Amino acid sequence: WMCWIAIAMAEVTASGLYVQFWFPNIPIWLTGLVLLVILFVINIVAVSAFGETEFWLAIIKIAAIVALIIIGIVLVAIHFKTPYGHASLSNVVKGGFFANGAKGFLLSFQMVLFSFAGIEMIGMTASETQDPLVTIPKSINEVPTRVLLFYIGSLLALMSIFPWQHVSPTSSPFVQVFAGVGIQSAAMIINFVVLTAAISACNSSLFTTGRMLFSLTYDGKSKLSQKVGTLSKRQIPFNAILFSTGVIAVIVLLSILMPGNVFSFISSVATTCFLFVWGMIVLAHIKYRKAIKKSGNERKLTFKMPLYPISDYFVLIFMAFVAVILTMKTETLIALVGSIVWLIALFVAKSLSDKVKED
Template sequence: MSAPSQPPSPVDTHDRGLQRSLKNRHIQLIALGGAIGTGLFYGSSASITMAGPAILLAYLLGGAVIFLIMRALGEMSVHTPVSGAFSHYAYENWGSFPGFFSGWNYWFNYIAVSMAELVVVGSYVQFWFPGVPEWVSSAVFLVLVTAINLVSVRAFGEFEFWFAIIKVTAIVAMILFGLGIICFGWGNGGDATGISNLWAHGGFFPTGISGLTMAMVVVLFSFGGVELIGITAGEADDPRRSIPKAINQVVTRILIFYVGAIFVMLCLFPWNQVGKEGSPFVTIFSKLGIGSAATILNVVVLTAAVSAYNSGLYSNGRMLYSLARQGNAPAVLGRLNKAGSPWVGVLASSAVTALAVLLNFLLPGKVFLYVISVALIAGIFNWAMIVVTQLKFRERLGADEVSRLGFRMPWSPWSNYLVLACLAGVVVLMAFIPDYRVALYVGPAWIALLALAHSLRRRTR
């Protein structure tokens, strides 16, 4: 499908309605915090069970794929820094339906992620208040985070900055204390554990290459959220400086945190015992004589869940704003309040996410895994759209202008094809994991629904 030469309602490159109030520190921590959540604190046990110590390689490979996706997005974001980046770039460089699909699919992706995070918030609150139903806690945080997003983008940035600081501090503490146990025997009677657990229980590849391959499904889900950098471009005070810096640094930092934390876990515990005595984070702190380890961890994971929902609501409001300005969503969703927040888009996204509260009331304990699998397939659609759109972007610019780009995706177009092949492989692998299989039914149905909606939209116009 050829790209339209004149979009009917183009997005202003400078997004004058939105407020450019996000500093580089906000953007760095927004992306870092968005990708560090329950996937690391609890989900890592599942991936370790699949691959054993070889999971370290899976995170390195997954990180390389995500880095290339982020560079593809960064190339377009630096050239044209707008809010709702994915949808606008797909519309402008690829065509009407890709722009429509990309925007609405990203919104759908983060609705699923937000629902999942709201569902688990209730279980964390019950740690302190077991008599409070999970759905009540979910409802309280739904209202609180919605209010934060309606104030101003600066308020969102500050809250997300400090949410991320708490998570990052916890991970750094775990890595440092864990290394102290490994090297010096801190809290272990002076008996250093060393690193022999990496190979002493069936070798480094105890489940074979197949186990490593299957674990890539969980690993890629863990990295979801770094693409928030593209959404922030429309509200960054200096996007051509801060976006490249954020992309280059955040992927490296995420890899350090994930690989570092899991390396410590695998050195301290046999891979087939990780998580069996409770959270590895709790165990490490307990060994050091920190009796309140469980409370500390619960504060961190609650913060991680609220942070993920905060980021999801922010991005969804901006995506609906961008879709409205393209003419791909009702115009009312493009309205801004005096603080520059797309308040109608935020409230609409919050209202849909509130379904999680209802589902948590009706089906407690059964919602989380299904919603997570749907979020992953939608995330894969997003990443594939970014990589293909970047190829279309280069075609539109031409070789001369591409050579003058200040921030480029390395090794394109071959790196694009490699990323697409990896994403397709992950979709195939999802069919072999029961908890993720439901997404293979929801994904095609969602594509068909969007195709129908786009067709009806064109007819009504």
């Protein structure tokens, strides 16, 4: 739940940055507040309202990325002249690898992992699909293809048109590329697209946190649980969505106090939290496979993790490696320490709660 709260906070901040492309004087916190109110209303109306909104937001994202890749191919083919030379595949490697040292490359892992946050939701949808034995394996197997197309494909297109050395980290690279080649209207369109992408992520976060919090508090004994763990007349976890939205709104205050560092800090918190979540998933998988083997039902498994258990341990080592990388920068170090303190506090609170129940 806290992971998805952090994602929503990061996307609210990103939305404010994208809106400043058109309206530089509008503060990030104001955009975030308006966005939260609109998405809150959509999520409490009906599930169909959320689904319809998410469908159109997703269509916009996919169409834009495919169009970007096609435009990139055309510009490279005609050797289009840009302010920094010509569109060419050579721009991708111009300047060499690790041009500014290996540290910059390593520090990028935090944002890369943040971009993959939510991928674990594929497994969580198993209970809501008609035929999970078919749908879930198909969805998981399609992930590598989509990563190659939407991540690697779009990055190749961007860097072929616009040398990476000239991309500013303070605004969308999509917008910078099209503005750089003189297509101002296209830059406005792309900015709209990345804005819808951020809104989509925030919308999904509200939907997810509401359901997660409802599940966590359902049939609870505390006064908060009894209020949050209930459904409205429309069978929507209204109170859980309201509570989650209120927590996300804290980002509004953070945007006022530290407007220049909010996105980096919040995304670092989200990355750290997801390192823990993914680590728990991998450990659960290892325990699950051992239990299946002990029961003698291992042959019945139809969709297995490749190279188990080596792949599981490799993932755990990689995530520990990323956690070490987070200590290399002040913002990410603070987020790492803060997340660890939060997890310890949760563990202590749960232990004390269980002890009180036993007494």
